Amino acid sequence: MxxxxxxxxxxxxxxxxxxxxxxxxxxxxxxxxxxxxxxxxxxxxxxxxxxxxxxxxxxxxxxxxxxxxxxxxxxxxxxxxxxxxxxxxxxxxxxxxxxxxxxxxxxxxxxxxxxxxxxxxRGAADNRQSRFGRVIVGVEEGEGSGTAVRFACREARVRRCLLVAVHAWNRPPGRSPVSPPARWYAPQAPRRPPAQVLDDALRGAAERIGELVVTRQVIEGPARPALLNAATEADLLVVGARRRRGHTGLQLGLINHALLHHAPCPVAVVPQI
Missing domain, CATH: 3.40.50.620 (HUPs)
Known part of the structure; x- marks a missing residue:
């Protein structure tokens, strides 16, 4: 059924x-x-x-x-x-x-x-009525975005629209903006390069992407304004949420709270499987 x-x-x-x-x-x-x-x-x-x-x-x-x-x-x-x-x-x-x-x-x-x-x-009529032809998915460091990316791929496919994957990141403390990118993520730092975060997330959903047109946005700065700005001309904003360890419910976090309260388009919160 x-x-x-x-x-x-x-x-x-x-x-x-x-x-x-x-x-x-x-x-x-x-x-x-x-x-x-x-x-x-x-x-x-x-x-x-x-x-x-x-x-x-x-x-x-x-x-x-x-x-x-x-x-x-x-x-x-x-x-x-x-x-x-x-x-x-x-x-x-x-x-x-x-x-x-x-x-x-x-x-x-x-x-x-x-x-x-x-x-x-939420949002204006143009956003609610899917007039922009764009689905945004927020991709974070770690494993919390896999299900959200797959959900976003499915939405973009049935809508026959563009999928935009957005990853916002902050420079590690003490790193100079003129330092070579490879040194920003030296072996002692566990974080992956920002572009790799997006590549890995999209690679995990490759079988669902198919013939989708996908663009990547790597933005240095806080995730909240990056996603809110990206959603201005979007039909749907998709974000993931990790499950709480040992507790019922999800870790919505400050960013997801802000998006649910202020996003200019419909917001989908997708639990991590």
């Missing part, structure tokens, strides 16, 4: 934007769409889910749509459904969240604890 793409709906404008994005995404991938409305207290849930179902059917007529209403905490409900989901899709904020740029509490909790990729739909 094909796992569905699950989208959380609560009647807010942000959740309707997420629903539109999810319907398009389910159509691209040929997977069912499942609408989930969860509320710990009493609510007009039947109206919310009925309106959302009609909107999804109108947006993507060929996509099978199912729905359910759960009387429980929204974050708990979404995390539970995420155990058997293609991905979870959420709006950038829900009912009751302060208007502005920040991600709501439910979205942050789900992004930090879900077992599947979580997409937070």
């Amino acid at each position: 094909t796992m569905p793409l699950v989208v959380g709906v609560d009647g807010s404008e942000a959740s309707l934007e997420a629903l539109d994005w999810a319907a398009d995404e389910a159509d691209r991938h040929g997977v069912p769409l499942h609408l989930l409305h969860a509320e710990a207290g009493e609510s007009e849930s039947s109206d919310v889910i009925a309106t959302a179902s009609l909107r999804a059917a109108g947006r993507a007529p060929s996509v099978p749509v199912s729905s359910e209403v759960l009387q429980e905490d929204p974050a708990v409900a979404l995390i539970g459904r995420g155990r058997n989901a293609f991905a979870l899709v959420l709006g950038s904020r829900g009912l009751g969240d302060l208007a502005g740029m920040l991600l709501g509490a439910v979205g942050l909790a789900v992004a930090a604890r879900a077992d599947c990729p979580v997409v937070v739909v």
Whole structure:
């Protein structure tokens, strides 16, 4: 049985934007769409889910749509459904969240604890509606980006668009900017040269890249502004998240938190497998 793409709906404008994005995404991938409305207290849930179902059917007529209403905490409900989901899709904020740029509490909790990729739909209409033809993936030092790169490759392929792999790095302390690059990463330093970090990550996903057009960006400086700038004209920004050792959930870290709160386009957080 094909796992569905699950989208959380609560009647807010942000959740309707997420629903539109999810319907398009389910159509691209040929997977069912499942609408989930969860509320710990009493609510007009039947109206919310009925309106959302009609909107999804109108947006993507060929996509099978199912729905359910759960009387429980929204974050708990979404995390539970995420155990058997293609991905979870959420709006950038829900009912009751302060208007502005920040991600709501439910979205942050789900992004930090879900077992599947979580997409937070944010940004202007051009970014949400995939008008730039560009998927960005952040690649970090270490082994935390492999699953994210594979996810980004899949997204770029179904969208038939450019894949941009971005790696931001900082010069090791005490190294002169005029020193030969090979000396920056002498045997006593465990880090790989920045370009090699990207090459290794893309090599690991080579079987998924196929005929994709891929560009590499190596940026000296902090990762947060590098990724935010790269995402300005992007349809999707993909980042990885390591699992916590001995604890439930993911290590979102300061960079992922910043992207979830401020990115100018939809953000996918992909757990490391």
